[in-house]
Amino acid sequence: MSTNTDQSTDDGALADRSLLDRLRSSQFLSNLLSNRLAIIGLTIILGMLAVAIIARVSYDLSALRASNLGTVGDRLAPGWAGSGGATQHLFGTDAAGRDIFKRTLYGAWIAIKYGTVTVAASTFLGVALGIIAAYYSDLTDNVIMRTMDVLLAFPSLLLALALVAIFGAGLWKVVIALTLVYTPRFARVVRGAALKVLEDEYIEATEALGATDARVLARHVFPNTLAPVTVQSTLNYGLAIIDFAALSFLGFGAAPGVPSWGLMLSNGVTNGLLTGKWWMSLFPGLFLAILVLGFNLLGDGMRDALDPRMREAVD
Amino acid sequence: MASKRFILKRLLLLVPVLFGVATFVFVILHLASGDPARVILGQRAPQQQVIQLRQELGLNDPVYVQYARFLVDAAQFDFGQSYSVAQGTAVRSVLADKIPVTLELALYGQAIGILLGIPLGVISAVEQDTLTDHFGRIGALSGISVPIYWSGPLLILAFSTFLGVFPASGRIESTIFLADSWSLFGVTLPLTGMLTVDTLLLGNVSAWVSAVMHLILPAATIGIYSMALISRMMRSSMLEVVRQDYMRTARAKGQGSKITIMKHGFRNALVPVITVIGIQFGSLLGGAVLTETVFGIEGIGTILVSAINANDYPLVQGTVLTFALLFTLVNLLVDVTYSYLDPRIQQ
Numbered sequence: 001m002s003t004n005t006d007q008s009t010d011d012g013a014l015a016d017r018s019l020l021d022r023l024r025s026s027q028f029l030s031n032l033l034s035n036r037l038a039i040i041g042l043t044i045i046l047g048m049l050a051v052a053i054i055a056r057v058s059y060d061l062s063a064l065r066a067s068n069l070g071t072v073g074d075r076l077a078p079g080w081a082g083s084g085g086a087t088q089h090l091f092g093t094d095a096a097g098r099d100i101f102k103r104t105l106y107g108a109w110i111a112i113k114y115g116t117v118t119v120a121a122s123t124f125l126g127v128a129l130g131i132i133a134a135y136y137s138d139l140t141d142n143v144i145m146r147t148m149d150v151l152l153a154f155p156s157l158l159l160a161l162a163l164v165a166i167f168g169a170g171l172w173k174v175v176i177a178l179t180l181v182y183t184p185r186f187a188r189v190v191r192g193a194a195l196k197v198l199e200d201e202y203i204e205a206t207e208a209l210g211a212t213d214a215r216v217l218a219r220h221v222f223p224n225t226l227a228p229v230t231v232q233s234t235l236n237y238g239l240a241i242i243d244f245a246a247l248s249f250l251g252f253g254a255a256p257g258v259p260s261w262g263l264m265l266s267n268g269v270t271n272g273l274l275t276g277k278w279w280m281s282l283f284p285g286l287f288l289a290i291l292v293l294g295f296n297l298l299g300d301g302m303r304d305a306l307d308p309r310m311r312e313a314v315d
Numbered sequence: 316m317a318s319k320r321f322i323l324k325r326l327l328l329l330v331p332v333l334f335g336v337a338t339f340v341f342v343i344l345h346l347a348s349g350d351p352a353r354v355i356l357g358q359r360a361p362q363q364q365v366i367q368l369r370q371e372l373g374l375n376d377p378v379y380v381q382y383a384r385f386l387v388d389a390a391q392f393d394f395g396q397s398y399s400v401a402q403g404t405a406v407r408s409v410l411a412d413k414i415p416v417t418l419e420l421a422l423y424g425q426a427i428g429i430l431l432g433i434p435l436g437v438i439s440a441v442e443q444d445t446l447t448d449h450f451g452r453i454g455a456l457s458g459i460s461v462p463i464y465w466s467g468p469l470l471i472l473a474f475s476t477f478l479g480v481f482p483a484s485g486r487i488e489s490t491i492f493l494a495d496s497w498s499l500f501g502v503t504l505p506l507t508g509m510l511t512v513d514t515l516l517l518g519n520v521s522a523w524v525s526a527v528m529h530l531i532l533p534a535a536t537i538g539i540y541s542m543a544l545i546s547r548m549m550r551s552s553m554l555e556v557v558r559q560d561y562m563r564t565a566r567a568k569g570q571g572s573k574i575t576i577m578k579h580g581f582r583n584a585l586v587p588v589i590t591v592i593g594i595q596f597g598s599l600l601g602g603a604v605l606t607e608t609v610f611g612i613e614g615i616g617t618i619l620v621s622a623i624n625a626n627d628y629p630l631v632q633g634t635v636l637t638f639a640l641l642f643t644l645v646n647l648l649v650d651v652t653y654s655y656l657d658p659r660i661q662q
Contacts, residue, residue: 037453150335157601158619158638162339165623165631166346242462246605249464250620262464269468269609274483276476285465293460300456 031305038301044294048287052112055105064106065257068097075277092279094264095271096257103259104283110260111291114175115241121179123233126186127225131217133187134194145191148184156181157243161252169252171260178243182236189232193225227306235299238292245288261288321654325647336639340632341385345378349626355398394633399625400618406633409618414637415508416486417603417614423511423534424606425599428541429592435542436549436588437581443554451546458543463602467536467609474532481532484611486510488525493517533610537602541595548591552584559583586656593649597642 032038074097079087091100133144163177247253248262261284268281352368394406401409439451475483487510496503497516506513514523565579604616622630
């Protein structure tokens, strides 16, 4: 390990550690970048983000929602899929004569937008609660973690449904419900990581030097929980997108006509399943699955990069 | 061996959690926007009637009285009567009807997942970094990335709409009527509510075939997801175990690698996988809600969705509590099994 030159600050001796962390994180980054699957995952996510932004900029939401019955044929097959198809509709049309291609692309924007808010909010809440639970006394710890235990006693989609029963339907209400569903997972991970750091002697030393609670938590505990939290967030992103669409699929998320993937799939089941209108189900689901796969690939790669043992060959 | 003390401790830890769960379920009714009396009587009922019903339902009592009453009732699994979805029927009997339906679906799905997932995971680990492994891993990762409400419709389109091999919805041919009970040596016994079992108990082979045919697609939908999760866990668990010293010792003794892997590796690798199977049972129950919706199966999941739509609070409360209870009990079972397989965990 290299020597530390910056001895002048009050916790200068501790800078050694952050240097070590920096080394470790660059190790993490190089592990990650050498992981081909993780790179594929990242590429998928960035590609989908580009699609989402382009769709958001070029399409008008109210036009996508409006019914075209009377002007455009309903449930037209894609033009390339044999005769009788609509050539100008790449993914065909739905039961209201709306273009599934445009709606599917716009769905990427909806999924990413609400998914990001959900993951960001539950990460923030979980980190705050987890750190507080780890740092403060038994009582605070117990109150927070037992509440988390109760929330974890429900299967996640069921808890989300129960919360929707309280809040009512709607995209933002679904975001709130899912945030509450995911927060306990983050709180658990963070509390575990924070407890491990708090055992280290240097925390005691910092406190002895007169650092405030806030400083210890922000400067020493929080940075050490970042790695596990990032992995958890990435893996949770995929789940958030699936659950978010699931609630729209069940009829509690997007309002009628909104091009959310979940709602489009629900329309596909109601209006196209028995009559064989496969394009209504295929395309929105395909985009959804690809995006989720992207997050899972990246999340897996990050986890492997954090714990390189898993990559070693068997002796 | 799992000690009695450990089981007792786990059971005691369950009490505050179940108490919290019950409290949350109580809160659902009181935070939700609709007035239960209004929901029961409909929008056009005169105000006088609503006030009277509120009194009868005990909604005017102080909250702590209602809370205490709810806890006592919930402990007896009594949630009152359904408002609208199963109008006037006791929630308890609705649940008794529907739980076997969902459980049957979840169990068959889980069985498919375990039977396929474990061997796939082992193969992937044994053949680490070969083409087989890469396919296995990407397949498993895709499996958990595909939502049930997409794989279900695709299976219906392929095997029902286009190939016509399996029925698209329902649990059994609508022309088949089953008796309410069966008898063994002259004793009349109740049925289980699981059609694949009941039809056998009744000795009706064609009905059994129909029930199985109806169950294959929904169970496969859940099974694919479960298989992907289990094989991923099995693979990494196997890789972890293979690195242990006792594996090297076994090899050094001259034991063949295949035997070592099966005899020492497999058993030890299975332990963490059991935990995953348990934890995963929760997402499986969530999956059952979606699968039931896709396949038009009237289980506890579709009931919950209709109950939320109709503001049928007693039914929502009963269903949610049942799901939490099932989930918690399975987790308890997993902990006990785990401690049996790996006694160190008890410390």
